[in-house]
Amino acid sequence: MARKAKQGPGEINAGSMADIAFLLLIFFLVTTTMDTDAGILRQLPPPIPKDAPKPPKVKDRDVYVVLVNRNDQLLVEGELMEISELREGTKVFLTNPMGAEDLPQKKLMTRGEVTEKIASFKAYLASEPNNSSYKNGLKKWEKKLNTINLLGEYMELPGSAVISLRNDTETSYDMYIQVQNELTRAINELRDDLSMEKFGKKYSELERSIADEKAMIIAIRQVFPQRISEAEPNVTQTP
Amino acid sequence: MSKFISTKKKGQPAISTASLPDIVFMLLFFFMVTTHMRDKDQIVQVSLPSATEITKMENKAMVDFIFVGAPLDKRYGSTPRIQLNESFASIEDIQLFKDKAKENRDEAEWPLISTSLKVDRDVNMGLVTDIKQELRRIGALKVVYSTNQGVK
Structure with missing residues (x-):
């Protein structure tokens, strides 16, 4: 009698626990995927209203024309180019290291000039406090001052300097992505180099969530803006 | 013994x-x-191009997917088609698709919504450009060209 009471209820057999866990494991293996979605991020331009005024003419030297034809061949600034050369070409366009005449003329931003501009915009705003173009002007020049504070006096690309990408309807998507990738890579490498030189940290490793580093990101973007404009596609003419 | x-x-x-x-x-x-749940079954063949300058999509809940490629089922031919929500669609359907996706989300999150284009590498740009123009027209301007990680 005493023995029976000591035994109590028998232990639950845990032998099947492994089977249950395996079942769950296999269920999750089948229903889930591991791949994280990644890709080239782009902001499309807003649609142009029909009655919008024509954009002002831009100097030829300020536009880096990249054309891709139906056979996935590249024509850059009027010359046939291999995709492997595109990155260096873009870098030369954005930096203009030799000060060439037919490339964008970079202008040195000096502290004196920028502070002068800010002072004059502040004076304008004092007389017309609600004029939005003065407000935007002030914002723009203050951004430049911040950049000078972080990076020192720098060479600025003209505001009209732009990479213009145009493709054919029969260009393959693969080629388009490669061109986009090379253009982005050129800009990212320039930004990385500048960031490494000034802050000792790569641009791609700067965190937006940290206030100091966000300011650095904005400053570097001021020097090397990512301006890729895509034209409406050519319609292939069938003879 | x-x-x-x-x-x-x-x-x-x-x-x-x-x-x-x-x-x-x-x-x-x-x-x-x-891992995360496999959400959409694909009915078009998509082999993504590869690129190196890619950004990882952190918030998957804020992304709508548009697949473009040749149908997996050969009975539907081999011309590239657009897939929205597990069915074939045309350019005009994108607006409804995006509107519905908007309705399902909080209004505060609307600016965060992006569109991921999962396009097969052999698709012609004509179709992709049409999709892009439609996205521009309806104001869905944040776009991700989905790619694989390439080697530098």
């Missing part, structure tokens, strides 16, 4: 399997954390 026989019979003790469930559970949790 009997002493020797008894030891021979015993042999090696069986390996304890008591920790097997723990091991399997550990594996299970690992997979639960690192």
